[in-house]
Amino acid sequence: xxxxxxxxxxxxxxxxxxxxxxxxxxxxxxxxxxxxxxxxxxxxxxxxxxxxxxxxxxxxxxxxxxxxxxxxxxxxxxxxxxxxxxxxxxxxxxxxxxxxxxxxxxxxxxxxxxxxxxxxxxxxxxxxxxxxxxxxxxxxxxxxxxxxxxxxxxxxxxxxxxxxxxxxxxxxxxxxxxxxxxxxxxxxxxxxxxxxxxxxxxxxxxxxxxxxxxxxxxxxxxxxxxxxxxxxxxxxxxxxxxxxxxxxxxxxxxxxxxxxxxxxxxxxxxxxxxxxxxxxxxxxxxxxxxxxxx
Amino acid sequence: xxxxxxxxxxxxxxxxxxxxxxxxxxxxxxxxxxxxxxxxxxxxxxxxxxxxxxxxxxxxxxxxxxxxxxxxxxxxxxxxxxxxxxxxxxxxxxxxxxxxxxxxxxxxxxxxxxxxxxxxxxxxxxxxxxxxxxxxxxxxxxxxxxxxxxxxxxxxxxxxxxxxxxxxxxxxxxxxxxxxxxxxxxxxxxxxxxxxxxxxxxxxxxxxxxxxxxxxxxxxxxxxxxxxxxxxxxxxxxxxxxxxxxxxxxxxxxxxxxxxxxxxxxxxxxxxxxxxxxxxxxxxxxxxxxxxxxxxxxxxxxxxxxxxxxxxxxxxxxxxxxxxxxxxxxxxxxxxxxxxxxxxxxxxxxxxxxxxxxxxxxxxxxxxxxxxxxxxxxxxxxxxxxxxxxxxxxxxxxxxxxxxxxxxxxxxxxxxxxxxxxxxxxxxxxxxxxxxxxxxxxxxxxxxxxxxxxxxxxxxxxxxxxxxxxxxxxxxxxxxxxxxxxxxxxxxxxxxxxxxxxxxxxxxxxxxxxxxxxxxxxxxxxxxxxxxxxxxxxxxxxxxxxxxxxxxxxxxxxxxxxxxxxxxxxxx
Numbered sequence: 001x002x003x004x005x006x007x008x009x010x011x012x013x014x015x016x017x018x019x020x021x022x023x024x025x026x027x028x029x030x031x032x033x034x035x036x037x038x039x040x041x042x043x044x045x046x047x048x049x050x051x052x053x054x055x056x057x058x059x060x061x062x063x064x065x066x067x068x069x070x071x072x073x074x075x076x077x078x079x080x081x082x083x084x085x086x087x088x089x090x091x092x093x094x095x096x097x098x099x100x101x102x103x104x105x106x107x108x109x110x111x112x113x114x115x116x117x118x119x120x121x122x123x124x125x126x127x128x129x130x131x132x133x134x135x136x137x138x139x140x141x142x143x144x145x146x147x148x149x150x151x152x153x154x155x156x157x158x159x160x161x162x163x164x165x166x167x168x169x170x171x172x173x174x175x176x177x178x179x180x181x182x183x184x185x186x187x188x189x190x191x192x193x194x195x196x197x198x199x200x201x202x203x204x205x206x207x208x209x210x211x212x213x214x215x216x217x218x219x220x221x222x223x224x225x226x227x228x229x230x231x232x233x234x235x236x237x238x239x240x241x242x243x244x245x246x247x248x249x250x251x252x253x254x255x256x257x258x259x260x261x262x263x264x265x266x267x268x269x270x271x272x273x274x275x276x277x278x279x280x281x282x283x284x285x286x287x288x289x290x291x292x293x294x
Numbered sequence: 295x296x297x298x299x300x301x302x303x304x305x306x307x308x309x310x311x312x313x314x315x316x317x318x319x320x321x322x323x324x325x326x327x328x329x330x331x332x333x334x335x336x337x338x339x340x341x342x343x344x345x346x347x348x349x350x351x352x353x354x355x356x357x358x359x360x361x362x363x364x365x366x367x368x369x370x371x372x373x374x375x376x377x378x379x380x381x382x383x384x385x386x387x388x389x390x391x392x393x394x395x396x397x398x399x400x401x402x403x404x405x406x407x408x409x410x411x412x413x414x415x416x417x418x419x420x421x422x423x424x425x426x427x428x429x430x431x432x433x434x435x436x437x438x439x440x441x442x443x444x445x446x447x448x449x450x451x452x453x454x455x456x457x458x459x460x461x462x463x464x465x466x467x468x469x470x471x472x473x474x475x476x477x478x479x480x481x482x483x484x485x486x487x488x489x490x491x492x493x494x495x496x497x498x499x500x501x502x503x504x505x506x507x508x509x510x511x512x513x514x515x516x517x518x519x520x521x522x523x524x525x526x527x528x529x530x531x532x533x534x535x536x537x538x539x540x541x542x543x544x545x546x547x548x549x550x551x552x553x554x555x556x557x558x559x560x561x562x563x564x565x566x567x568x569x570x571x572x573x574x575x576x577x578x579x580x581x582x583x584x585x586x587x588x589x590x591x592x593x594x595x596x597x598x599x600x601x602x603x604x605x606x607x608x609x610x611x612x613x614x615x616x617x618x619x620x621x622x623x624x625x626x627x628x629x630x631x632x633x634x635x636x637x638x639x640x641x642x643x644x645x646x647x648x649x650x651x652x653x654x655x656x657x658x659x660x661x662x663x664x665x666x667x668x669x670x671x672x673x674x675x676x677x678x679x680x681x682x683x684x685x686x687x688x689x690x691x692x693x694x695x696x697x698x699x700x701x702x703x704x705x706x707x708x709x710x711x712x713x714x715x716x717x718x719x720x721x722x723x724x725x726x727x728x729x730x731x732x733x734x735x736x737x738x739x740x741x742x743x744x745x746x747x748x749x750x751x752x753x754x755x756x757x758x759x760x761x762x763x764x765x766x767x768x769x770x771x772x773x774x775x776x777x778x779x780x781x782x783x784x785x786x787x788x789x790x791x792x793x794x795x796x797x798x799x800x801x802x803x804x805x806x807x808x809x810x811x812x813x814x815x816x817x818x819x820x821x822x823x824x825x826x827x828x829x830x831x832x833x834x835x836x837x838x839x840x841x842x843x844x845x846x847x848x849x850x851x852x853x854x855x856x857x858x859x860x861x862x863x864x865x866x
Contacts, residue, residue: 179683180678180679180680180683180684181683181684181685181686183642183644183676183678184676184678184684184685184743184746185686185697186644187642187644187671187674187675187676188671188675188697188698188701188746188750189668189671189672189698189701189702189750190697190698190701191701192664194697194701198686198689199686202688
């Protein structure tokens with residue numbers, strides 16, 4: 001019946017390319033290299049850092065860059081470079097951790113909501129409710145109720161992200177469950193869990209990977225915002241947000257206290273977002289560039 | 295080069311479209327899609343471009359329209375001229391001027407070819423806005439209304455202001471035709487324009503194209519895979535295969551004396567409309583029975599009744615009764631919306647029937663819950679229409695084949711061994727087990743889907759348009775396979791199809807459905823041979839090419855049922 005469609009499809013089917021052949025290809029490479037560098041920095045921070053990031057030396061307060069302090073020191077005489085390097089650890093843990101938790105919680109919920117129509121209404125209304133909470137406000141509330149540490153901050157950041165994952169997974173499942181191979185599996189007597197995990201779940205992975213990168217970037221940013229506002233991880237831990245928050249007071253006399261963590265934060269988020277875009281371009285068949293008409 | 299072009303031109307002055315040695319390659323691999331295609335169309339002539347999928351017929355038409363996807367397909371040689379003007383050298387602006395005013399195209403899917411956000415009248419008017427700048431608004435509207443009248447749409451003022459979703463498939467295709475013909479182009483390219491339509495609608499559209507062509511003297515390049523349609527409308531036929539023209543002949547000569555083996559093969563693969571002789575009943579055991587089966591959509595829930603929500607019910611199928619005995623084939627035929635697929639899905643318990651019973655081997659499964667249903671699911675298996683979607687693309691063939699048996703307690707090893715045997719039964723090599731669906735053609739995938747159903751050792755196979763997506767030669771093979779399997783394994787088949795030719799070839803009994811009810815039910819020989827109900831008669835009369843016995847290369851001496859006045863005039 002669909003002879004013409006398959007005709008042209010066979011002719012035009014775009015080859016899955018490793019790199020998009022576009023000008024933006026170099027940006028993807030640069031982003032990958034930057035992110036890889038940040039990961040290496042986070043892992044090797046204890047060996048890379050020339051000083052203990054917490055060690056105060058009152059004699060060296062607000063020093064300009066020198067041979068012993070490459071980026072200078074802060075108001076307590078702590079080495080800025082070491083603090084910025086250590087800051088990458090918290091950021092990456094928060095980013096990757098939030099993305100993972102959001103996916104691990106959201107994926108099953110989304111599949112269940114997409115598959116069972118009765119459950120759908122309940123789950124999705126709860127998700128709508130969660131989505132209405134601004135993550136910064138939620139974090140401030142949680143932190144002021146409990147104590148400010150890595151776990152409470154991550155919880156606060158992750159909760160508002162879960163509904164996004166659930167919605168995405170649900171929409172993929174809703175369309176995938178109409179595929180004949182899913183009906184075939186049902187008529188072959190497969191259990192519901194087989195149908196959901198073997199036949200439906202793999203369809204969601206590609207868009208999920210893309211979504212995860214965005215969650216990762218947004219979590220890193222939110223963590224920095226919380227630290228900057230003083231509602232984040234305690235000041236004893238060096239995070240990019242904390243460093244900027246403390247440097248705020250000395251902005252006029254020593255702008256590098258805000259500049260360097262800010263640069264790292266920007267590079268990190270930009271890289272993750274660029275990689276997410278690239279992943280989306282490759283994994284989402286609807287965005288595969290087709291030749292335009294004359 | 296120039297002299298040669300001049301020479302060609304003088305030879306081609308009498309033709310509207312002239313294509314010489316056209317070559318198209320796919321980028322960047324350089325694979326040759328068209329390998330020197332040549333044909334020409336005379337004024338007022340209908341040339342049918344026939345071929346199976348992958349033959350290059352659509353690429354040919356897209357090349358003529360200058361619509362080849364940029365970057366992936368490019369013309370590498372040959373010429374295409376429209377009334378002497380080269381189409382391959384024309385720039386984008388020139389092509390835009392040529393399209394619509396001197397050549398126009400209608401597409402397969404009238405659903406997607408119209409802009410859903412624009413009133414259809416305005417869409418037709420847009421053609422005038424683009425190409426006839428001098429016309430005033432009132433004049434344009436007048437022209438559009440005249441055109442709507444010419445394509446025989448009712449109540450043209452209302453249609454003018456309608457949105458595409460408010461029109462039926464046939465009406466939308468009429469709008470497309472109006473849009474294509476409003477500037478009176480010399481050439482109309484129709485790419486499978488009736489393939490997505492029901493058979494009675496198809497007949498009307500073919501008739502309309504023919505009438506408008508005669509009135510305006512338009513030449514038509516008609517692309518189709520359906521030999522029946524070809525027999526009804528073509529003046530000349532150009533058969534294509536693998537990007538080459540196999541043969542070009544006037545229709546009568548082609549049907550009577552095909553020159554090449556390939557055309558002969560294409561023609562013999564067309565199933566005959568004459569029902570096959572009924573088979574002897576060997577086994578009277580009823581394996582599948584439907585009793586007053588009913589499916590109603592839009593049933594209000596208890597809550598909706600409580601809050602007084604207005605009921606908007608649709609009766610998709612009502613009062614369906616049939617009995618299928620072991621080793622027989624029952625066909626359910628009907629047009630889209632007749633409820634035939636609803637019945638199949640109710641029988642499969644993919645959807646819940648609202649009333650009535652479904653008995654598999656005497657056991658009513660209509661009301662069973664999931665767990666109670668499981669042992670009975672095995673008895674009845676389904677083959678789907680689209681072989682590209684019915685296999686999970688991420689699972690190997692072996693994994694797909696053993697899924698069912700393993701669910702019913704078979705060990706993986708024994709299931710795999712059985713799967714290998716089944717693949718051989720359906721005519722595929724055993725080593726296909728480790729491969730993935732995308733490595734197989736549509737016909738092969740449908741064989742795999744049949745093997746998967748057979749792995750459950752069912753008593754009933756439900757085939758929902760199982761051969762409709764396949765090319766005619768592949769279709770013949772798959773039908774042959776089903777027949778063979780039925781004879782060997784004694785499985786009963788419930789065959790849902792819109793194609794009367796297929797039904798006539800495979801069914802022992804036929805049930806004709808219209809708008810959710812059964813209008814005729816009986817032995818295939820009687821229902822299709824001498825239909826009693828007017829609806830069945832109209833379906834038979836609308837079947838394209840019904841006056842021709844393709845496999846015997848001659849017209850049917852006595853057409854299955856005769857009413858010549860209804861048929862589209864056939865050929866010269």
